[in-house]
Amino acid sequence: MPKGIVVVDKERCKGCGLCVEACPFKVLDFSSEYNSSGYQVTYMAHPEKCTGCAVCANVCPDVALEVYREERSVKGAT
Amino acid sequence: MSVEVAIPEGYVRAFAKPAALSDAKFTYCPGCHHGIITRLVAEVLDELGILERTVGIAPVGCAVFLDRFFHCDFVQAAHGRACAVATGIKRARPDLVVFTYQGDGDLAAIGTAETVHAANRGENITVIFVNNGIYGMTGGEMAPTTLPGQRTVTTPTGREPRLHGYPLKISEMLAQLDGPAYISRQAVFDYSHVVKAKRAVLKAFRNQLEGKGFSLVEILSTCPTNWRMSPTEAGRWVAERVTEVFPLGDLKDVG
Ligand SMILES: Cc1ncc(C[n+]2csc(CCOP(=O)(O)OP(=O)(O)O)c2C)c(N)n1
Numbered sequence: 001m002p003k004g005i006v007v008v009d010k011e012r013c014k015g016c017g018l019c020v021e022a023c024p025f026k027v028l029d030f031s032s033e034y035n036s037s038g039y040q041v042t043y044m045a046h047p048e049k050c051t052g053c054a055v056c057a058n059v060c061p062d063v064a065l066e067v068y069r070e071e072r073s074v075k076g077a078t
Numbered sequence: 079m080s081v082e083v084a085i086p087e088g089y090v091r092a093f094a095k096p097a098a099l100s101d102a103k104f105t106y107c108p109g110c111h112h113g114i115i116t117r118l119v120a121e122v123l124d125e126l127g128i129l130e131r132t133v134g135i136a137p138v139g140c141a142v143f144l145d146r147f148f149h150c151d152f153v154q155a156a157h158g159r160a161c162a163v164a165t166g167i168k169r170a171r172p173d174l175v176v177f178t179y180q181g182d183g184d185l186a187a188i189g190t191a192e193t194v195h196a197a198n199r200g201e202n203i204t205v206i207f208v209n210n211g212i213y214g215m216t217g218g219e220m221a222p223t224t225l226p227g228q229r230t231v232t233t234p235t236g237r238e239p240r241l242h243g244y245p246l247k248i249s250e251m252l253a254q255l256d257g258p259a260y261i262s263r264q265a266v267f268d269y270s271h272v273v274k275a276k277r278a279v280l281k282a283f284r285n286q287l288e289g290k291g292f293s294l295v296e297i298l299s300t301c302p303t304n305w306r307m308s309p310t311e312a313g314r315w316v317a318e319r320v321t322e323v324f325p326l327g328d329l330k331d332v333g
């Protein structure tokens with residue numbers, strides 16, 4: 001399982017690409033989907049590389065990203 | 079979120095939309111840094127636990143719809159008059175937390191006098207000054223903050239200082255006054271600057287809670303639409319060009 005999971009709120013995303021550019025691990029990319037406003041939304045193209053660092057969410061101007069991170073206690077127990 | 083996704087067990091939420099924000103989508107253009115700055119203010123209201131007693135003053139400009147985005151009360155001031163409206167509310171109700179959120183056309187052009195005098199009186203308010211060097215909402219006219227040589231619809235061959243004046247350094251001007259407690263210039267063009275900008279916004283609100291007085295954070299922002307750049311190019315323009323004229327950092331801090 002990856003360390004992080006990013007959930008894209010497709011209706012909030014405006015396809016600006018700032019998250020795609022900012023992700024240090026090149027996890028995100030544009031999907032082939034468009035939302036109801038006509039914006040090409042992003043998705044986790046390489047989910048296995050996600051660390052849950054939330055760099056992408058911090059630079060997203062439309063608060064379209066939610067980030068989940070592997071719980072440390074869980075990690076320690078495995 | 080408008081999406082329901084099953085997150086497997088063993089994961090904790092590390093980032094989500096602040097509770098201070100409503101579900102309304104921002105009305106800013108794709109990639110506009112206004113959205114990051116608006117979110118930072120919401121995060122700070124959450125972290126300080128002050129949402130219920132906060133009143134925002136919205137400007138005339140692209141942030142005019144702030145009242146839709148936040149779960150707190152808002153007054154939409156006449157163009158440039160946000161600091162005067164904030165003064166009235168804060169003096170009448172010192173128990174409230176009062177902040178303005180203003181563009182450079184609003185704060186540094188038509189509203190210069192209100193801004194300077196509120197700062198000089200040391201009004202105990204918080205000011206978020208979004209400097210994108212242009213009148214975004216009205217279609218990209220030159221602002222007092224436009225860089226020399228920068229092309230806008232009213233300076234099609236580039237701003238010529240001898241004809242149009244020099245970029246107005248409002249934060250440097252205000253930092254010379256005795257009234258203000260805190261004047262800082264920040265940017266949000268990458269992750270580390272977002273983190274620093276948030277710290278400055280937090281301090282500007284905390285100062286008000288501690289009664290320290292007028293605190294202003296200028297945040298260098300973008301206008302990809304009227305600058306005619308991609309969001310990425312616009313961020314780079316701020317990092318490489320705008321910060322040369324408007325250097326980042328604290329300009330005044332009484333501590
Ligand atoms: C009294 C008055 N004068 C002029 C205008 C037109 N006007 C609307 S927004 C604006 C400037 C917006 O620029 P800025 O404050 O920098 O905000 P931005 O959209 O760039 O965030 C102007 C001149 C107005 N609405 N009211």
Ligand code: SF4
Nearest residue numbers: 023050051053054056
């Ligand atoms: S959380 Fe970090 S690693 Fe994962 S997509 Fe976002 S920026 Fe990339």
Ligand code: SF4
Nearest residue numbers: 013014016017019060
């Ligand atoms: S930064 Fe936000 S709005 Fe822009 S493409 Fe990424 S998720 Fe979409």
Ligand code: SF4
Nearest residue numbers: 106107110140214301
């Ligand atoms: S016009 Fe410019 S400042 Fe206004 S929302 Fe669009 S990009 Fe942002």
Ligand SMILES: [Mg+2]
Nearest residue numbers: 181182212214
């Ligand atoms: Mg502006």
